[in-house]
Amino acid sequence: MKVTLNWIKEFLDDYNQNKISPGDFADILTMSGTEVKKIENIGSKYENIIIGKIVDFINHPSADKLSLCKVDTGTRIASIVCGAKNFKKGDIVVTALPGAVVNGMTIRENKIRGQISEGMMCSEMELGLSSDSEGIMILDESFRVGESFSKSVGLDDIVLELEVTPNRPDCLGVIGIAREISALTGIEFKIPEYDFDKRLNIDSNFIIEIEDYNLCPRYTAKIFENITNIQTPLWLRNRLLMCDIRSISLIVDLTNYIMLETGQPLHAFDKDLLYSNKIVVRRAKEDEKIKLIDDSTRILDNDMLVIADEKKAVAIAGIMGGKDTEINPDTKNILLEAANFNGPSIMRTSKKIGLRSEASNRFEKKIDPLLTLYAVGRFEDVLNKITGYGIKGCIYDNYKKTERQRNIVLRTDRVKQILGKDIDKNTISRIFTGLKIENRIRDKNIETIIPSWRYEDLEREIDLVEEIARIYGYDKFDSIPTTVTGRRGKYTGYQKAVREIRQSLCDIGLNEVINYSFCSIDTIKKFRLDLEKEYSDNVEILNPINEDFRYLRTTLLPSLLKNVRDNINHNIKDIGIFEISKIFKKRSDEDNDTLPLEINKIGVMLTGKRVQKSWSEEERNTDFYDLKGILEFIYDKYYFNSILKIEESDYKFFHPRINGSIRINGKKMGIIGKIHPLLVMEAEINQDVYYMELNLDDFVNNIRKEKKYKAITNFPSIDVDLAIVVDEEIKNDDIVSEIKKCGSSLLKDVRLFDIYRGPQIEKNKKSMAYSLNFREDSRTLKDAEVEIIVKRILENLGKKFNAKIRE
Amino acid sequence: MIQKLLKNWLKLQRKNLHKIMDEKEKIDDINNLIESELVNFTRELDNVKSLSELESVKTKYTGKKSFLTVTLRNIGSLPVQLRPIIGNKSNAARKKIEADILKKEQFLKGIEYEKKLREESIDLSLPGRGIKAGRKNIISSVIEEIEEIFIGMGFEIAEGPEVETDYYNFEALNTPADHPARSLHDTFFVSDSILLRTHTSPVQIRYMEKNKPPIFIIVPGKVYRRDYDVTHTPMFTQIEGLVVDKDINFGNLKWTIETFAYEIFGRKRKVRFRPHYFPFTEPSAEVDVSCNICGGKGCRSCSGSGWLEILGAGMVDPNLYKFVGYDPEEVSGFAFGMGIERICMLKYGIDDLRLFFENDLRFIDQF
Numbered sequence A: 001m002k003v004t005l006n007w008i009k010e011f012l013d014d015y016n017q018n019k020i021s022p023g024d025f026a027d028i029l030t031m032s033g034t035e036v037k038k039i040e041n042i043g044s045k046y047e048n049i050i051i052g053k054i055v056d057f058i059n060h061p062s063a064d065k066l067s068l069c070k071v072d073t074g075t076r077i078a079s080i081v082c083g084a085k086n087f088k089k090g091d092i093v094v095t096a097l098p099g100a101v102v103n104g105m106t107i108r109e110n111k112i113r114g115q116i117s118e119g120m121m122c123s124e125m126e127l128g129l130s131s132d133s134e135g136i137m138i139l140d141e142s143f144r145v146g147e148s149f150s151k152s153v154g155l156d157d158i159v160l161e162l163e164v165t166p167n168r169p170d171c172l173g174v175i176g177i178a179r180e181i182s183a184l185t186g187i188e189f190k191i192p193e194y195d196f197d198k199r200l201n202i203d204s205n206f207i208i209e210i211e212d213y214n215l216c217p218r219y220t221a222k223i224f225e226n227i228t229n230i231q232t233p234l235w236l237r238n239r240l241l242m243c244d245i246r247s248i249s250l251i252v253d254l255t256n257y258i259m260l261e262t263g264q265p266l267h268a269f270d271k272d273l274l275y276s277n278k279i280v281v282r283r284a285k286e287d288e289k290i291k292l293i294d295d296s297t298r299i300l301d302n303d304m305l306v307i308a309d310e311k312k313a314v315a316i317a318g319i320m321g322g323k324d325t326e327i328n329p330d331t332k333n334i335l336l337e338a339a340n341f342n343g344p345s346i347m348r349t350s351k352k353i354g355l356r357s358e359a360s361n362r363f364e365k366k367i368d369p370l371l372t373l374y375a376v377g378r379f380e381d382v383l384n385k386i387t388g389y390g391i392k393g394c395i396y397d398n399y400k401k402t403e404r405q406r407n408i409v410l411r412t413d414r415v416k417q418i419l420g421k422d423i424d425k426n427t428i429s430r431i432f433t434g435l436k437i438e439n440r441i442r443d444k445n446i447e448t449i450i451p452s453w454r455y456e457d458l459e460r461e462i463d464l465v466e467e468i469a470r471i472y473g474y475d476k477f478d479s480i481p482t483t484v485t486g487r488r489g490k491y492t493g494y495q496k497a498v499r500e501i502r503q504s505l506c507d508i509g510l511n512e513v514i515n516y517s518f519c520s521i522d523t524i525k526k527f528r529l530d531l532e533k534e535y536s537d538n539v540e541i542l543n544p545i546n547e548d549f550r551y552l553r554t555t556l557l558p559s560l561l562k563n564v565r566d567n568i569n570h571n572i573k574d575i576g577i578f579e580i581s582k583i584f585k586k587r588s589d590e591d592n593d594t595l596p597l598e599i600n601k602i603g604v605m606l607t608g609k610r611v612q613k614s615w616s617e618e619e620r621n622t623d624f625y626d627l628k629g630i631l632e633f634i635y636d637k638y639y640f641n642s643i644l645k646i647e648e649s650d651y652k653f654f655h656p657r658i659n660g661s662i663r664i665n666g667k668k669m670g671i672i673g674k675i676h677p678l679l680v681m682e683a684e685i686n687q688d689v690y691y692m693e694l695n696l697d698d699f700v701n702n703i704r705k706e707k708k709y710k711a712i713t714n715f716p717s718i719d720v721d722l723a724i725v726v727d728e729e730i731k732n733d734d735i736v737s738e739i740k741k742c743g744s745s746l747l748k749d750v751r752l753f754d755i756y757r758g759p760q761i762e763k764n765k766k767s768m769a770y771s772l773n774f775r776e777d778s779r780t781l782k783d784a785e786v787e788i789i790v791k792r793i794l795e796n797l798g799k800k801f802n803a804k805i806r807e
Numbered sequence B: 001m002i003q004k005l006l007k008n009w010l011k012l013q014r015k016n017l018h019k020i021m022d023e024k025e026k027i028d029d030i031n032n033l034i035e036s037e038l039v040n041f042t043r044e045l046d047n048v049k050s051l052s053e054l055e056s057v058k059t060k061y062t063g064k065k066s067f068l069t070v071t072l073r074n075i076g077s078l079p080v081q082l083r084p085i086i087g088n089k090s091n092a093a094r095k096k097i098e099a100d101i102l103k104k105e106q107f108l109k110g111i112e113y114e115k116k117l118r119e120e121s122i123d124l125s126l127p128g129r130g131i132k133a134g135r136k137n138i139i140s141s142v143i144e145e146i147e148e149i150f151i152g153m154g155f156e157i158a159e160g161p162e163v164e165t166d167y168y169n170f171e172a173l174n175t176p177a178d179h180p181a182r183s184l185h186d187t188f189f190v191s192d193s194i195l196l197r198t199h200t201s202p203v204q205i206r207y208m209e210k211n212k213p214p215i216f217i218i219v220p221g222k223v224y225r226r227d228y229d230v231t232h233t234p235m236f237t238q239i240e241g242l243v244v245d246k247d248i249n250f251g252n253l254k255w256t257i258e259t260f261a262y263e264i265f266g267r268k269r270k271v272r273f274r275p276h277y278f279p280f281t282e283p284s285a286e287v288d289v290s291c292n293i294c295g296g297k298g299c300r301s302c303s304g305s306g307w308l309e310i311l312g313a314g315m316v317d318p319n320l321y322k323f324v325g326y327d328p329e330e331v332s333g334f335a336f337g338m339g340i341e342r343i344c345m346l347k348y349g350i351d352d353l354r355l356f357f358e359n360d361l362r363f364i365d366q367f
């Protein structure tokens, strides 16, 4: 919300005696909870621009389109060359003298086609007042020649952009801000007062019918007849302009002006375009249509409130007026509306039809119903000052009074308990008085009566505690250390493990990415996730930003592949990345009220060269075993005496044969494989990509890390190398487990150290060479013992896999 | 010289052995000869610069023809009573010479080995053989940094679901359906009552439901709002904090936040508490740190104010305690919440929010 400083000052008595600079003013407001986002000095934009008078002019001797003017600047007569033609002798004009900045250009004395020009006469556009660039701006006789332009038209002002918090509807107007400043500084708050008592509902020429007082507690209206249709005075136009509101016509401008000032939205109808002398505030009919001032047509429903005449809706209550009854150049008689609507209802309607306005924004926050009458009074007052309309006629007011006064007792002990500081009760009382909260000290308590405009936000004792802190000043409270007795900050085992794993993966050269949790139906289909039981059942967002964000991810794979592609596009081709994030899965039951499954996953993706070509090494592309090595690395860190197995699987997004499930101690914990080459090609990636995804929750919650000391023995061990030839299909895991089975407890380690395929052995066969390590912990092993075991191993391998010793 | 003297002396001995035997003073002569032999040896050894020089010194003083060897070989020809005296003396001298030579030999060998090693130079400036460190995501590192600060102050870490019920995300946080503050949170919905959490605050309620005071927790996590432009991403990261205990007050809140801010931004920054409004805290505050670019004078980064907003905080609204069955007269507490991306931006001068989720390795690699 924007307000201007001069406007606020109108409601503060003797403000200028207090010598508060605009910066200090902004600080005071900011430190009270209404943050000043921006301060803009409007007046400084109009330096050296003054009111001038054209005393004479002739055609430019050497340019047909230009005139040579003599302009009275108050102190002297200046010569100014002008290109416009819309002026005559004696016109009052806006004159930019040398040094002024117009449209970003500094005005200088110069020669135009041989004639000296000592300034420039400005158009409204050049002055930033409107988009009107047709000719220079001509002012009326009331302006005094030689005076500063900005001062003459109310632009010598400071604009403050405020962030009013949603609990303070009373601050949504200039008057509210002035009241706040008064409480903060002690400067006296003063607003014009009006007496309506003798004018309320004194006739029944106009009827206001309210269908539901819950939705519309109050509707105040006044008819103004035979309005003089004059232009909005410049000062008023400029105030609106400074607050980002476009001038439309005097009446519309005035409704906006009074809204900005009081916080009460007003609407003016062309009374002659209403069907009769009756307004009905009612719910819209299903599918009722209305064309609004902004030329849009809206289809309404029964939840929405409209203002209607006896035929049709003429406004959506509290949001926007209808086109059919809007003020137009021919308007003679107007009906001014100042109503109070139910905030939540306005908020729902505004959300539903996707339209927010200055009015709806205020109504949403639950403004004070006592404001309507005052706003009508202000409107009448200002209109009278401009047009001499007078203060007269009936004010129609339909108001079902509700309680707007509240008594709260504040315990000073409670203030100390919450704020940690003893604040003297007289100080508290003074703070309340400044806020116009009536109060009385009773012992250790203070009894208060809350004014109507704070009725919504000051409900409880704690609300008063906040007021005290706010006005007293947050900076005046000391910092008090909390005591640490009896507690110790720490990570849980789970949290610690997750952070360690993250660190470990970084330590072995992987970079951590974080992606949005969303994915699109396209992605789901492309990766054929809908066909995998594990990866379907995506949670759907009902109101996504766009289709890319419609579902929540069930796997991190597509996001990481996208990261790989994006980085390859930046010419980074050798990539190792991981992500630790939650995935989401609908629970199997159809119940809409259960939260989905959330599982922490860790996804690792490798592509490109694993070893770079360098002065000392040959380059090497990433393959499956690089990824498996990473898996083994983190597995080894957390799983003692355990079994890690990769089980051949059939995930559609993996290469049909490089496609595995990860099992640790028999429990499935993830997947590992090569991304299907077609998927990779589709992503326009020209290199193999490997991916592994672990269920981090399962992985961490099943960690086996019992630590138990076992004596170190120094009895020598015996190594035996053993090479066998087997069929291609025979798997290493099977051979190793067979070797281990026959190796007895003496076999401590089996290590595959070579695989050979080639001319020395049969086709479709491979030679596998293992190094076996035997040891007995309590004595020195004899060669003969080992020989027997090795013989048994070979026999079994022969039986089971048709393995032959490679000679 | 000595050699000659020695030879003469030996000749004389063989001829006049019995004569010498009588002449005790001749023993002194022999002793003197051995002494001077040692002196000469030491002097020559000191001048030895190489193993080959050492070899000739060794031959000269311990070889077949050396004075001591000759003396010892001919000791039998000395009178019986002189033999032990001369013999001991000569043996001792010989042992010392041999030991000194060995020492010198080791010393010279060391020097020569060193010389050989010096020829084995490599180019130390060649790059090492590759272990490249990866990088933690900046968001993770800053979260961990913040976690450590609070763990140091006795906090624990709590977590909660990202898909939440309306109850935990709004209702129990004093923000019923028609509350005006709801318009500040544009929410993603999964159903009428289920949504993507718009802040980490629902964990406050979940945690209080399951635990009794004292509560000192922080809650990091992803949150979602339906906003997507230059300054908003539909997902971002928050850290929430909650303290509830007997006698927790606004001064404690100030201390905790100040301690945090000094740790993360440095002692030189000023911290300011400014009144604000949140539905679930009262009194509420926004907290600013002084702008590091202009030092508080006002510049473009701080839009002229000299301050940069870092977080929202406040005393827990007593209403919340009713939702979780605490007695608001018995306990009090404070809560705070901050956007991690914003903290990262302020800490490292990052000017584009979108960088956080583009996962450009050229960005990730910088932290």
Ligand SMILES: [Zn+2]
Pocket (backbone or CB within 6 Å): B291, B292, B293, B294, B295, B296, B297, B298, B299, B300, B301, B302, B303, B304, B306, B307
């Ligand atoms: Zn700054």
